[in-house]
Amino acid sequence: MTSTQIATALPRDRRVLGVQTWTVAAVALAALALAYFGFAVTSPYRLDIAMTFTMYSLLALGMYVPLFLGGNIDLAYNAYYAAGAYSVALVGARTHLPLLVAVPIGALIAAVLALVVGLATTHLSGFHLALATMLAGLAVYRWISSTGAEITGGADGIGGIPRLEVLGVEFDRELLVAVGFLAVWLVALCLSRFRRALPGLSVRLNRASPAAAEAAGVPTRSMKLMSLMSGAAIASLGGTFIALMNQFILADSFSHDIVFLILFLPMLGGIASPWGAVIGAALLVLLNEASSLLEGPGPLIFGGASLLILILLPGGLLGIAATTWSTWARRSRGSFDD
Amino acid sequence: MTELLACRDIGKLYGGVVALKKIDLAVDAGEIVGLVGANGAGKSTLIDIISGNTRQSRGAVHLRGAEVRGGPAKRARAGISRTFQLPQVAHDLSLRENIACGLAAPRFRSPYRLAAEWFHSAVHDTTDWGLVEEVSRSIGLSGLERAAGTVSFGDLRLTEVARALVQQPDFIMLDEPFPGVDDDGVAGVLAALRELSAQGKGVLLVDHNVDIVASIADSLVLIAEGEVAIEGSVEDCMASQVFRHRYIGVA
Ligand SMILES: Nc1ncnc2c1ncn2[C@@H]1O[C@H](COP(=O)(O)OP(=O)(O)OP(=O)(O)O)[C@@H](O)[C@H]1O
Ligand SMILES: [Mg+2]
Numbered sequence: 001m002t003s004t005q006i007a008t009a010l011p012r013d014r015r016v017l018g019v020q021t022w023t024v025a026a027v028a029l030a031a032l033a034l035a036y037f038g039f040a041v042t043s044p045y046r047l048d049i050a051m052t053f054t055m056y057s058l059l060a061l062g063m064y065v066p067l068f069l070g071g072n073i074d075l076a077y078n079a080y081y082a083a084g085a086y087s088v089a090l091v092g093a094r095t096h097l098p099l100l101v102a103v104p105i106g107a108l109i110a111a112v113l114a115l116v117v118g119l120a121t122t123h124l125s126g127f128h129l130a131l132a133t134m135l136a137g138l139a140v141y142r143w144i145s146s147t148g149a150e151i152t153g154g155a156d157g158i159g160g161i162p163r164l165e166v167l168g169v170e171f172d173r174e175l176l177v178a179v180g181f182l183a184v185w186l187v188a189l190c191l192s193r194f195r196r197a198l199p200g201l202s203v204r205l206n207r208a209s210p211a212a213a214e215a216a217g218v219p220t221r222s223m224k225l226m227s228l229m230s231g232a233a234i235a236s237l238g239g240t241f242i243a244l245m246n247q248f249i250l251a252d253s254f255s256h257d258i259v260f261l262i263l264f265l266p267m268l269g270g271i272a273s274p275w276g277a278v279i280g281a282a283l284l285v286l287l288n289e290a291s292s293l294l295e296g297p298g299p300l301i302f303g304g305a306s307l308l309i310l311i312l313l314p315g316g317l318l319g320i321a322a323t324t325w326s327t328w329a330r331r332s333r334g335s336f337d338d
Numbered sequence: 339m340t341e342l343l344a345c346r347d348i349g350k351l352y353g354g355v356v357a358l359k360k361i362d363l364a365v366d367a368g369e370i371v372g373l374v375g376a377n378g379a380g381k382s383t384l385i386d387i388i389s390g391n392t393r394q395s396r397g398a399v400h401l402r403g404a405e406v407r408g409g410p411a412k413r414a415r416a417g418i419s420r421t422f423q424l425p426q427v428a429h430d431l432s433l434r435e436n437i438a439c440g441l442a443a444p445r446f447r448s449p450y451r452l453a454a455e456w457f458h459s460a461v462h463d464t465t466d467w468g469l470v471e472e473v474s475r476s477i478g479l480s481g482l483e484r485a486a487g488t489v490s491f492g493d494l495r496l497t498e499v500a501r502a503l504v505q506q507p508d509f510i511m512l513d514e515p516f517p518g519v520d521d522d523g524v525a526g527v528l529a530a531l532r533e534l535s536a537q538g539k540g541v542l543l544v545d546h547n548v549d550i551v552a553s554i555a556d557s558l559v560l561i562a563e564g565e566v567a568i569e570g571s572v573e574d575c576m577a578s579q580v581f582r583h584r585y586i587g588v589a
Contacts, residue, residue: 189458197459198441199452201431205439208428215389215426216501217414217443219452226456 001124021196025189028123030175034182041174051173051245053285054180055238059258060265060277061187062235066227067263068271069200069204071207075259078142080110080221081255084239086152087142089249092161098101099164099244106240107233109210113140114232118225142321144318152251159248172246180241187234203227264306270318342367342540343388344417350383351394357383357546359564361397364508365540372555372572376584379561381544382423385511388542389413389420401509405426407438414443417508421501421515425494429487433479433497436444436486437470440504473503476533478526492518499527503534510534511542516550518532528554552576560584 040050057111087106092099092196113136121132143286152158164171194200206213206220213220236268243249261284268283269276284302312321343365350358358380361546365371375381386392388399390410399406399517406413423588427436446452458464474482479496486497495515502510516524531541531544531554543552552558558575560568575581 076373122443193463194456194460195433197463198438198445198457198465199459200437201439201465202446204431205428205436208430209426210430211391211410212422212426213393213439213442214410215414215420215422216439217410217411217446217505218439219446219449220451222452226453230456 012203021189021192024192024273025185028188028275028278029185032145036178036181036305040177044173047173047177049285049289050177051180051242052288053281054177054184055242055280056262056265056281056284057184058180058187058238059190059235060260060281061184061274062231062233062238063262064231064266064271064274065192065194065200065203066224066231068266069195069207070203070224070227072228073126073133074114074117074225074228074231075130075134075256075263076113076137076139076140077232077235077259078254078256080138080235081239081258082144083110083113083232084236084241085243085254086158086239087236088240089153089158089161090151092243092247094160096103098166099162100166100242103237103240106236110232110236111229113273114228115225117220118228122221134256136258137259141251141255144301146198146255151314155251156195157248157250161243163246163247164244171244176241176245180245183237183241187237188274195274199223199226203324209283264303265311266316268306268316270316270321272315272318272322276316281328283317340367340421341365342369343542344400345384345388345397346400348384348387348394348399350380350392351395356412356564358387358394361561361564361566363559363566365542365567366477367540368535369557370535370541370543373552373556373559373561374546374548374551375544375561377441380564382563384561385420385513385542385544388511388536389418400587402420411442414507415447416503418445418511419443419505419507419509420511420575421495421498421503423513425491427486427494430485431494432485433474433482433489434467434470434482434496437474437482437500437504438465438500439465441469443505443507450469452464453464463541469499470504471542472555473530474500476526477530478522490518492520492523495519496527498521499530503530507539509540509542511544514546515543516547524550 037048040046043241062080063077066074069189084106087109088102089101091097091102091105098278117133117136123130158244164176202213202216202218204222205216206218206223210220242253265280265284266277267280269280315322341364345363347362348358355418361384363371370572371379373384378397383392387394390406390408390413401418405419406416409448445455453462463507471482474480477496477499486494497519499512499515502512503516512526515527520526528550535541543551543555552572555572557569557571560575560581562584566577567584568578
């Protein structure tokens with residue numbers, strides 16, 4: 001093929017809202033850098049907000065492939081979150097291993113948990129899948145908060161986690177938030193690339209028509225397990241991050257409340273892109289700061305309000321942006337045509 | 339010629355309903371077989387059985403002499419591809435993206451390959467978009483960036499044909515690919531089938547338009563009442579009174 005033929009053969013639609021994904025990624029990186037220097041590092045309180053944002057983002061990004069691309073409702077995300085956090089806590093407080101090894105260990109444990117959940121629910125879908133995975137999450141929470149107390153410290157959790165130190169560099173809270181932001185950016189970027197290449201497309205075709213995906217040669221069962229496992233591994237990073245930041249963990253953080261909270265984030269931001277999960281997380285922490293949303297009945301109100309927004313605006317914030325953008329583009333193109 | 343695909347003594351019951359009684363059918367390498375029959379004769383059922391989407395009640399399917407087992411994905415990876423009578427596509431994907439999914443058959447050969455491509459794709463897109471473009475152009479399908487939910491029925495059919503071709507199959511089955519497709523599209527699909535046949539691949543073509551089927555097929559198979567009623571070369575079948583009566587409905 002000549003170079004022009006190759007150029008025309010390349011897909012022209014690698015875009016989000018008509019903008020190249022690289023542009024979106026660059027804007028997101030700039031926004032995160034701005035949030036870091038202009039907001040997060042200016043006070044310990046704001047650093048906490050940035051920490052919560054990072055944790056929510058990683059959990060919501062973990063849900064993106066299995067749930068929003070693949071349509072598999074896995075509600076055991078509190079377990080994957082706990083896997084990351086308890087790995088850091090146990091490695092840090094009970095062993096002399098370098099703390100960094102807790103990151104891959106946490107991801108691995110989360111992936112294995114997801115594999116078990118996936119294999120146990122092979123023939124389930126929809127409501128039954130949601131119920132079974134929720135029970136798995138509940139069982140893990142039960143174990144860490146009571147039955148497994150000898151290992152997990154029960155309700156009191158685990159304290160005394162040392163600071164992360166890599167090659168003589170100590171990661172204080174400011175530096176950890178910077179690394180967390182970078183992780184959020186990288187994961188969102190990777191997912192938006194994944195979504196448009198063959199494996200991601202196969203996940204999406206399988207959701208629309210399992211018969212077509214099978215006929216096209218997609219190993220749908222292995223693929224479902226892969227998406228559950230990689231989603232769980234991403235979510236475990238949220239737990240790893242929180243444990244490294246706080247240097248202690250409490251069992252209560254890993255109850256089911258967190259699952260129902262983050263379930264809404266990608267929908268609020270817009271599920272057409274993984275960046276929607278990040279936007280949803282930012283929205284939640286900002287709203288919470290404005291109105292201490294998550295105290296008392298807050299999560300319930302947040303859930304109700306989210307549902308309402310989702311009914312009125314099914315595309316989320318990105319959807320509104322897309323509509324505005326295309327209307328504007330059509331108008332300006334229209335004026336050229338006249 | 340060497341036998342590529344064979345159905346031996348295939349029977350299929352849906353509950354108490356007999357869809358197929360006893361079907362024996364063979365397609366040689368490089369052969370294009372036209373499968374015809376009235377509505378409800380069991381043509382789609384036979385395709386479903388060969389592709390693994392439905393399990394036969396009796397009999398076996400052989401590919402290159404070996405019995406074909408397992409689900410549709412495994413059979414697709416073994417070289418069998420198909421389209422659906424009612425197009426099965428993801429409406430939120432573009433035509434290009436739907437077609438690209440056919441690359442799964444040659445690419446996801448093992449769980450290891452799937453895992454490798456899975457992580458690789460997050461960094462670098464190795465999807466063969468050039469092949470997608472080339473195959474689509476060869477059957478006259480353009481406007482690939484359109485979302486599948488917004489295109490005509492005919493273009494959805496062509497999208498499925500392109501997806502089946504991108505699978506680079508050894509044996510391809512098209513279930514009524516022509517309704518709603520314009521003349522350029524029909525000519526494109528026929529040219530693609532001739533090319534496959536020239537490469538020694540096998541084709542099973544189902545369509546109600548006997549003129550089109552007869553124009554390209556090497557042989558015809560007519561199924562009626564769950565059995566092969568007539569089979570033979572296109573000339574013999576078209577000359578046969580019984581064939582004309584049972585299928586075309588003229589004496
Ligand atoms: N899932 C099913 N459950 C019960 N009966 C079925 C099912 N699928 C097909 N049948 C029956 O099996 C018979 C064969 O159907 P099939 O769709 O294979 O016919 P066909 O030759 O493809 O017809 P057409 O030309 O209308 O596409 C019909 O009587 C049909 O009603
Ligand atoms: Mg049919």
